Amino acid sequence: MARGSGARRPRSTLAVRGQPPAAVGSEGLVRRDLRHLAGYAPIEPPAALSQETGLEPARIIKLDGNENPYGPSPRARAALASLDCAHLYPDPEQRELRRALADYLGVGAEHIVAGAGSDDLLDLLARLFLAPGDRIINCVPTFGMYSFLAEVQGARVTEVRRTPDHEVDVEAVARALDRRTKLIFLAAPNNPTGNLLPRKHLERLLELPIVVVVDEAYVEFSGTAGFAALVPGHSNLVVLRTFSKWAGLAGLRVGYGVFPPPIAARLMLIKQPYNVNVAAQAAALASLEDVAHLLRNVQRLVKERERLYGKLSRLPFLEALPSRANFILCRLLRGEAASLHQRLRQRGIFVRYFDTPLLRQHLRISAGRPEDTDAVIATLKEFGREL
Ligand SMILES: Cc1ncc(COP(=O)(O)O)c(C=O)c1O
Secondary structure, eight states: OOOOOOOOOOOOOHHHHHHOGGGGGGGGGSSSSGGTTOOOOOOOOOOHHHHHOOOGGGOOOOESSSTTTTOSSSHHHHHTTTTTOSSOOOOOOHHHHHHHHHHTTTTTTGGGGESHHHHHHHHHHHHHHTTTTTTTEESSSTHHHHHHHHHTTTOEEEEEEETTTTTOOOOHHHHHOOTEEEEEEEEEOOOOTTTOOOOOHHHHHHHHHSSEEETTTTTGTSSOOOOOGGGGGGGSSSEEEEEETTTSSSOOOOOOOOOOHHHHHHHHSSOOOTTSSSHHHHHHHHHHHHHHHHHHHHHHHHHHHHHHHHHHTTTTTEEOOSSSSEEEEEESSSOHHHHHHHHHHHTTTTEEOOOOOTTTTTTEEEEHHHHHHHHHHHHHHHHHHHH
């Protein structure tokens, strides 16, 4: 089955460099259901990309991870530079950060749990709710992490295709439930299609006997307030957010969720006690004091997304999807997306390609700096001339 937008990861370099699995005595002890897990396909860091292309890291154009090229805010940089507690464990109760997030969002701190990126919170939710044989609903194409984490738990994934305009097919979701279905994960805006989740769809999904996890990693780019304010009124709604995108802290790994208090309390019990490190906590707190600065960068990226969209729309060999996030999904109408992906790589331009049945003819391009847009468009035009 297709795993949403997550492409397969190349076999672990550790496994290649170490002994082959057959010679490792513990292999037979590994959980049978995990022995053939393909794994999540992550993006590579600039140093690896620079080695691959032979280009200086500064010449790499990184539009594959929806990262924020403007980086942390001045206050977050200052907080990191003056960090004086790296030798001490962080607060396992995340008191200061949860308080600050509660004030920022206007909900009680009992609703909040922070994590090492929102990936950590997705993982915690999977661990809290999914026993082997349980099910999640995955509305594909979407973020590959949901099905990956469910499979690591030994859970099953029921795929429900989005409609041709990439909306969640709410009635198909309702029909797909069985008594083992526990969770539905919905990115809003969705990655990689960039569209929002209409409130009436969410309201219908909340009537179902499952936990609805709305993943708002890109909400700051969407021009909407998102659904965090609805959490206190619902016992089965979770909203996840991150500092990775709008606040430029992807490398520090810090995200948070707004949960019904009973779920938050259980997550606090099962999480790693020190899951948010001191540098990440300090940078996140400082970012919350520099929101105006960070939102100006968000506006720059939204403007660049629209400029990129305008330029992509004028290319006759592809179709660009309008997006409310900081990336744009393109479908190639002529030529092969895989070879265009390769061509861009050779030029040091990295965009996301998903080798999955639903997305094989697509590329996802992050909104970056204006010069990044210009470089990617120049290579796309060159490719188009040869078709
Ligand atoms: C929809 C979605 N959710 C969550 C994440 C992970 O974010 P974080 O860096 O907070 O783990 C991403 C990252 O690309 C994403 O696209």
